[in-house]
Amino acid sequence: MEKRRKSVVITMIIAIVVLALFALGLVLYQLFTAPGIKTEEIDASKAKPATTDIDGVWEVVYGSAPNHSSVGFTFKESLPAEDKITSGSTTHVTGQATVKNKELVSARIVVDMTKVSTDVEKRDINVRNKIFKTEQYPEATFEVDKVTDLSMVGDDAQVAEVKIPGTLTIKGKSQKVDPTFKVVRDQDKILLSSTIRINRNDFGVESPEFVAAQIAEEGDVNVLLSMEKQ
Template sequence: MSAGPFTKINPKIVITVFVVLIVLLTLVAVVPVVWGLLTGPGVRTEPVDTSKTQPASTELDGEWTIVDGERPNTTAVGFTFEELLPSDARVTSGTTFDVVGEATIEQETLTAGHVEVDMTTIGSDRDVRDENVRRKLFETDQYPTSSFKITEPIDLSHLPEDGSAGEIEVTGDLTIKDQTHEISDTFKAVRDDDQLLISGAPIINRNEFGVESPEMIAAEIADEGELNIRLAFAKEG
């Protein structure tokens, strides 16, 4: 017998449809919130701030070691990449303050230098994202450190002694996840009292270092981004 216009609808079907609608509405409401928690702007390593730097009080020549530095010019290294969304693009940064290294300056020329970064402590402003960045992007369980080694002498003789900034050309080998590539860029350098401050933001391609974008529902990390560097050196002895 064919169903008439007043045939009863199966209650189980009604309940199922109702539950599905609730789930969909919940996802629509919750996903943007969760996504916002995972994709905030992060913590960026800014360039050297010369607003409070002092005239140089020590000679350049000698052995120098990376120190913590003083705010706003504390030692820090991080990254800044764009996250590409279907309808938006936002910038995300991460930073670590666990950086060690040394440099040798002879006749006002930086002849050797090495920097090592603890990748296991890179952080932004989102704990969940930090865990993903460390484990999935940089695989810090296997590659806990990254490094940079100067490969060409850097002339420092022209740097002002009054605490203002000068520019230096930096070339060296950057190693991330055991992949090494040469980078070269213009950095900012300041002789601040008894410290030497250096900062830069060279552009790197993450694919060259085996940093693969994690699988995400709606976002993709740009191939190129900044390596944010701010270092404070103090002379040994």
Template sequence: MKKLWWAIGGVVAVLVLAVLVGPWAYGRFIAEDDAPAASVSTEGAQAASGSVDGQWTVVPGKAPNQTAAGYTVHEILNGASVTVVGSTGEVAGSATVEGEKLTAGEVSVQVAAITTDQSRRDAQFRGNVMDTDTHPTATFTVDEPVDLSGLPEDGSVGTVTAQGTLTLKGQSRPVTVDIEVLRSGDDLIASGSIPVTWTDFGVQPPSLGFVTVDGRGTVDFLISLARS
């Protein structure tokens, strides 16, 4: 009988230890931050050719400047503090540049295609969080002209500030974003991160016991454009 009680006690001790130590061990040895969202790279960049004026269309691009968009958010998962980055290459859009000013521009993202390294997280994101069946796309549109005349033409990166409208889950809000822009050969490449408070867009950050998501994050984009 004593051996039986010792055995039962050992099992209970192991279970208690797993409950108490499991989240700590996950955070210490397993959980890792995701790689940061993609941004403009000057690897292989060339001097700009021709004028920046014209009609531009979002294209897939080439590594390391492949078109992608998504989000960055901080969460507590199983007791571990991690930064999560979700992204997709299913991005469309266009831009108009006249007199070295960006006079019109729109980027559209297929929200259901955004993925991370966790399928369960992605399922929650598509369903309860973003309701992608009802709101399949997120968009950013430029509302005011953006001066591009100061952009470098030597294959280095310049920065401009854009005023626009971000639409998530059917809710539109004015936003300001600093955009890194690279003119390389006959290509135009741009990236930026838009700070957002999720509830401003009707998005409720999950809090499910095993995971809690911050109320703020960023909407990220890297877009390659070619002349239409």
């Protein structure tokens, strides 16, 4: 009888351990395989003709769905069992742009890196604390370098493509970039989006040793901005 009782107890302990390992496996699988939250391109399918002149001082606003202002990243990762793509983003974006005589004469966009989020909380903490070190570098910025012609951006709600050179700063390190933005004027707003190709090593963005996945050196900074005139 005693042996049978011990056998039942041992079986229950084994079952509990197996279930615990299974649950841990599901958590780890989600942590390293969930695709994250990506900043998408502008959706101009419902854009309407402009109702205000393009000249003036424009400010980043939250905007309306699906064109909420958002900035994030997308990188490929290699795991022992598969390759995947992971994204993170934040809607905590501020900034201004000044347009004179249909030329972009200045612009500065600021991203709150402490608010960057994927769809996994534990991964968010690692991304902020270990990869971007947001306590030391809480902001990333993009600042326009030279005057850019915007005459091709019409008032007819049609998407134009504009190359806007600037300086991208992440983790306190700055690099010149030359992204092409999709731009459309939608009533009283200007909507812009771009995918900026970067090498994370240029910005000191290193993969922590404890992360099982091998993160690609090259990836994208995804930008979507909704702006209103002040």
